[in-house]
Amino acid sequence: MNEVIKTLTNHRSFRQYLNTPVNKKELDAIIHAAQSGPSWIHGQQVSVIIVKDSARKKRLAELCGHQDHINQAPVFLIFCADFHRAKLASEIEGVSFEVADDADSLLVGAADVGIALANAIAAAESLGLGTVPIGGIRRSPLEVIEFLQLPKYVIPISGLCIGYGGNDxxxxxRLPKEAFYHEETYNENQMDMLQHYNETMAEHRNKTTNGKSDANWTERIAGFYSRSHYNNAYPDVPRMLQQQGFTCKDMKDES
Known part of the structure; x- marks a missing residue:
């Protein structure tokens, strides 16, 4: 197994960090790796904002749901889907800017962010750093947009803590390979696999919490994605999209 695959398969999420800075050379390498990922039509629909100031990290930690690991990590990156440059390109070329009316633009932006984020994680971990992605950046997106001064057509998708892990x-x-990997067509018959995986996760959870919890996977996932929890956790995402110019109209209906 080569070193790249070792790094990728050894991923773990760190939520405690040492008070040790990430040096500029390492940070530049991480950003370069993130920017080097492929993107739709080479449109490069991603921007990354770095926050290292303690007071600003504290505010972002609050906006993300009071996640203290954002405070602890010396570097906090915010990955944004960015069509602001595409809008400027339209102005330079004197053509209309239609992409924000198309729902597929959100998939494009999120996919490009995911690729850049994955590259950043792999690069950081290859340098011996710890990471954890922060989806909570969308918990209070209107405030985050104002705080980061994001222009129209730019939306925050995920944060990323980077630093030297304080614990392992x-x-x-992971789920059984058969649940993740499907040959030729999708296999819907996963109930038995999930039941078995529940046992694995419950045992793992019991061990890692010293017996304080034995919650299984389906219990946790079903609870998170229940309508009441999810709607209450991220209520402003639709308003964020509208504010930032993503109308997602059905363009066929408009004709």
Missing amino acids: PGLNP
Whole structure:
């Protein structure tokens, strides 16, 4: 197994960090790796904002749901889907800017962010740093947009803590390969696999919490994605999209 695959398969999420800065050379390498990922039509629909100031990290930690690891990490990156440059390109070329009316633009932006984020994680971990992505950046997106001074057509998708891990949380067991990897067509028959995986996760959770919890995977996921929880956690995402210019109209209906 080569070193790249070792790094990728050894991922774990760190939520405690040492008070040790990330040096500029390492940070530049991480950003370069993130920017080097492929993107739709080479449109490069991603921007990354770095926050290192303690007071600003504290405010972002509050906006993300009071996640203290954002305070602890010396570097906090915010990955944004960015069509602001595409809008400027339209102005330079004197053509209309239609992409924000198309729902597919959100998939494009999110996919490009995901690729850049994955590259940043792999690069950071290859340098011996710890990371954890922060989806909570969308918890109070209107305030985040104002705080980061994001222009129209730019939306925050994910944060990323980077630093030297203060503890090793260990690897979380993954779903069986057969649930993740499908040959030729999708296999819907996953109930038995999930039941077995529940046992694995409950045992793992019991071990890592010293017996304080034995919650299984379906219990946690079903609870998170229940309508009441999810709607209450991220209520302003639709308003964020509208404010930032993403109308997502059905263009066929408009004709």
